[in-house]
Amino acid sequence: MLVTYLEASRDLCETDSVLFGAAVAACRIIGARLPMAGRATKQSSAIPAWRKRIEDRIAKARALIGRLISFRSGNNRPRVVRTVRMAFGGTNISLSQPDITQKLTERIDDLKQKIAAWAKRIRRFTESSRRFNQNRLFQSDQKRLYKSLERPEVCGAGRGPDQASTVAFWHGLWSEPVNHREGPWTEVVASQCARITPMDPVIITPDNVAEAVRRAPNWKKSGTRRTASLLAEGVHGVSRCARPSVSRGSQPEVAP
Numbered sequence: 001m002l003v004t005y006l007e008a009s010r011d012l013c014e015t016d017s018v019l020f021g022a023a024v025a026a027c028r029i030i031g032a033r034l035p036m037a038g039r040a041t042k043q044s045s046a047i048p049a050w051r052k053r054i055e056d057r058i059a060k061a062r063a064l065i066g067r068l069i070s071f072r073s074g075n076n077r078p079r080v081v082r083t084v085r086m087a088f089g090g091t092n093i094s095l096s097q098p099d100i101t102q103k104l105t106e107r108i109d110d111l112k113q114k115i116a117a118w119a120k121r122i123r124r125f126t127e128s129s130r131r132f133n134q135n136r137l138f139q140s141d142q143k144r145l146y147k148s149l150e151r152p153e154v155c156g157a158g159r160g161p162d163q164a165s166t167v168a169f170w171h172g173l174w175s176e177p178v179n180h181r182e183g184p185w186t187e188v189v190a191s192q193c194a195r196i197t198p199m200d201p202v203i204i205t206p207d208n209v210a211e212a213v214r215r216a217p218n219w220k221k222s223g224t225r226r227t228a229s230l231l232a233e234g235v236h237g238v239s240r241c242a243r244p245s246v247s248r249g250s251q252p253e254v255a256p
Contacts, residue, residue: 051125054118061111068111072104 002022009015027033067083084095084104093103137145 048125051122054122058115058118061115065108065111068104068108072101072108 002018005018006015009018064083064087067080068087071080071084081095087107088095088103093100097103134145134148137148
């Protein structure tokens with residue numbers, strides 16, 4: 001069959017279509033999966049799956065609240081009644097009992113509390129994720145962090161404050177006398193600390209620091225000492241590698 005279609009093809013496009021159809025048919029017969037053209041690879045979303053599930057629950061709960069409120073207002077359409085019966089499924093509540101309005105109100109309040117709890121969970125995760133990203137950005141690139149914290153609608157709107165009013169504002173804050181009274185607990189702490197013998201002053205000399213740094217490993221040393229140690233290690237390693245060649249090159253030549 002394939003030979004017949006190939007012989008009847010008039011150009012390269014028809015030949016390509018015939019070969020593609022034959023390949024698709026063969027793959028379907030053997031059960032192989034084909035990558036369809038134009039279908040983009042699914043990118044992993046940054047939104048966690050549990051958050052999507054909670055958002056779906058919130059959307060369904062809000063829709064159910066709307067149906068319950070509509071039924072309580074007197075809407076007796078079949079779709080609304082069917083939804084209300086599903087909402088009270090598994091209970092002994094009948095839609096024809098006298099206190100159905102109270103039961104509807106309790107069910108609506110229960111759903112609202114669930115929505116508030118789910119929203120709080122998402123809000124808590126969002127706040128924690130925002131703090132984590134800001135802390136990581138502060139460690140890597142503080143400029144980007146401060147730029148992300150800027151609010152153009154607040155910072156760049158309108159004229160800036162007058163210099164005289166700014167000086168007067170801060171002058172009023174820092175120049176006013178402060179009248180305060182120390183709490184009684186400070187006197188108790190001062191009386192307790194008065195019995196403590198003061199510690200003898202400790203004088204740290206440069207020789208003490210040099211001795212402590214000298215005994216420390218090289219990776220703990222900072223400044224020029226660390227650089228000098230690294231250079232010494234590098235020169236020592238290079239000298240060990242170059243010693244054989246230098247020794248061979250330094251031998252005196254013997255005259256023939």
